[in-house]
Amino acid sequence: TTPAKSAGAMAAMRAIVSRLSTPRVAHQASMACSLHTSPALRMGSGIAQHRDSADNTPETYFDFSDENYKRIDKILGKYPSNYKQSGIIPLLDLAQRQNGGWLPVAAMDKVASVVGVAPMRVYEVATFYTMFNREKRGKYFIQLCGTTPCMICGSEDIKQTICDHLGIKDGGTSADGQFTLLEVECLGACANAPMIQLNDDYYECLTPETTIQLLEACKKGTPPPMGKWGSLPMNGQVSCEGPKGKTSLVDGPPAPPPMRDDLKGEVDPASVKAHMHY
Numbered sequence: 001t002t003p004a005k006s007a008g009a010m011a012a013m014r015a016i017v018s019r020l021s022t023p024r025v026a027h028q029a030s031m032a033c034s035l036h037t038s039p040a041l042r043m044g045s046g047i048a049q050h051r052d053s054a055d056n057t058p059e060t061y062f063d064f065s066d067e068n069y070k071r072i073d074k075i076l077g078k079y080p081s082n083y084k085q086s087g088i089i090p091l092l093d094l095a096q097r098q099n100g101g102w103l104p105v106a107a108m109d110k111v112a113s114v115v116g117v118a119p120m121r122v123y124e125v126a127t128f129y130t131m132f133n134r135e136k137r138g139k140y141f142i143q144l145c146g147t148t149p150c151m152i153c154g155s156e157d158i159k160q161t162i163c164d165h166l167g168i169k170d171g172g173t174s175a176d177g178q179f180t181l182l183e184v185e186c187l188g189a190c191a192n193a194p195m196i197q198l199n200d201d202y203y204e205c206l207t208p209e210t211t212i213q214l215l216e217a218c219k220k221g222t223p224p225p226m227g228k229w230g231s232l233p234m235n236g237q238v239s240c241e242g243p244k245g246k247t248s249l250v251d252g253p254p255a256p257p258p259m260r261d262d263l264k265g266e267v268d269p270a271s272v273k274a275h276m277h278y
Contacts, residue, residue, distance in 0.1 A: 050105055050123075050134070055104065056104040056105060056106075057105065057106070058105055058106060058109060059106070060104055060105070060106040061106065062095070062099070062104060062106035062107045062109075062110050063110060064094070064095070064098065064110065064114075065098060068094055068098055071094060071277045072087075072091060072094065072114060074277050075087050075090045075091065075094075075277060076114075076115075084114075084115040084116055085115045085116070085117045085121065087115055088111060088115055088117070088121070088122055088125050089125060089129070090277075091111045091114060091115065092107075092108070092111055092122070092125065092126055092132055093131070093132075095107040095108075095110065095111055096132060096133065100136075100137075100139075101133060101136075101137040101138075101139075101141055101199075102133040102134065102135060102136050102137050103126055103132050103133060103134055104134075105123075105134075108122045108123060108126050109122075130184070136173070137173070137180040138173045138174060138177055138178050138179045138180035139177065139178050139179070140178060140179050140180070140198055140199060140218045140223070141180050141182070141198070141199055142162060142179060142180065142181045142182070142196050142197075142198055143182050143183075143184045143187065143196060143197040143198075144158060144159055144162065144181065144182070144183050144184065144194075144196045145183075145184060145185070145186060145187045145189070145193070145194065145195055145196065145197075146159070146183040146184070146185070147185050147186040147190075149186075149190040149193045150186075150190070150193040150194040150195060151194075152193070153193040153194045154193075154194050154206075154207075155193070155194040157194075157208055158194050158196070158206050158207075158208065158211050159181075159183060161208040161211045161212060162181055162211060162215065163181065165211075165212055165215055166179050166181070166215065168180075168181055169181075170182065170183050178218070178219065179215070179218070184197075187202070189202055189204050189231065191240045192204030192205045192231070192233050192240060193205075194206050196211075198214070198218070198223065200273075201223070201226055201231070201232070202226075202230075202231035202232070203224070203231075203232050203234055204231055204232065204233045204234065205233040205234050205235040205237065206234055207234070207235075210234035210235070211234075213234075214234065226270075227239070230272075
């Protein structure tokens with residue numbers, strides 16, 4: 001190496017060291033190094049890092065039920081044996097349902113063990129998708145859409161009605177542990193705004209009055225069943241049909257191509273979960 005090149009390299013190194021010693025960059029470096037020791041920050045619907053609690057530590061016992069192990073065999077049977085990690089999302093969903101609607105770190109560790117990956121690979125998935133709850137939820141998890149179409153149609157009134165009737169705030173759980181409310185982004189039912197997702201089900205075309213009726217039905221353990229198309233507009237309409245009922249596509253969709261003999265027959269929407277091994 002020539003003296004000129006060595007001198008140039010030393011000058012570049014000094015510039016880097018000088019930049020890293022500035023207060024702003026030093027603070028950023030400190031924050032990057034202390035991700036797991038810094039105070040828990042809230043991002044979206046939950047904390048950014050895991051925090052041990054009495055019922056949520058790596059040592060807390062969790063295992064799938066015998067029935068769910070049968071479901072796991074069916075789920076992993078869809079993937080090549082060397083790609084079992086493809087089943088992380090459905091297995092996390094299975095664990096969450098078994099555990100009452102939330103995922104303790106022990107459940108994530110069990111999923112990692114079943115699919116044969118490092119626990120961090122499962123944590124990455126569980127912290128990325130908002131469908132996974134890493135904090136306890138009530139028996140009835142209310143996700144209220146607050147995006148523009150719902151907001152214009154009265155979602156703020158629906159939110160206030162829920163808060164007043166249950167005595168909770170956004171992100172909170174009722175004292176009896178029955179209800180958790182969380183305002184979320186678009187749930188894709190804009191035509192029937194305002195709406196909420198209650199656990200797996202959509203209740204649409206809400207008013208403050210029908211919202212209270214829905215909450216009272218849930219308190220009795222009898223939430224209204226879903227309608228013909230898998231949701232329930234609370235104003236009596238069918239799906240997205242307007243006041244005049246169905247005005248288009250009256251002849252139905254074109255006939256589908258022939259199906260295999262063993263797949264013929266209609267599927268009852270109520271049985272979809274069973275078909276998906278939920």
